[in-house]
Ligand code: ATP
């Protein structure tokens with residue numbers, strides 16, 4: 715899977731619609747402290763279905779919505795769109811939108827889907843919200859310090875095997 719573009723609106727500090735192209739190869743994000751580098755990575759995780767407050771540095775789900783500043787009012791929704799080419803070269807567009815107090819909705823190529831469907835889209839692609847391809851601050855140290863079983867999980871994800879486990883759990887109805 716190749717990510718092509720990330721579009722954000724009302725997500726954390728990205729209050730105005732913003733668009734970023736993601737070129738093939740390794741992408742680094744640089745900028746001054748507090749400019750939104752980690753928020754970008756969290757937007758990628760969020761659109762792929764991440765809900766963990768720790769991964770998103772949030773208290774509640776609505777905390778990803780622009781909270782307002784002294785100059786600007788808060789927003790009522792946040793939306794992130796990820797454009798990608800799937801492993802077999804098909805165009806893929808995943809959208810997640812959250813309305814304040816009303817929860818999240820997902821779309822894949824314009825069609826309403828369940829969160830579970832989005833998880834399956836990314837499960838086989840060595841991507842997903844916990845992908846080792848997304849290297850955040852402190853991640854390198856975490857790999858080094860991981861227990862052997864944890865490190866094995868990271869390697870299985872990197873190898874694209876983790877998706878098999880997700881599909882098996884889905885098939886078993888768990
Ligand atoms: P550093 O170099 O320190 O790691 P960074 O570039 O990773 O910084 P981020 O942590 O991505 O920066 O962005 C932090 C900024 O995002 C803060 O100014 C914070 O107030 C703002 N922010 C986070 N959540 C929201 C929100 N819901 N509404 C408005 N602003 C937000």
Ligand code: MG
Pocket residue numbers: 751752753851
């Ligand atoms: Mg950061």
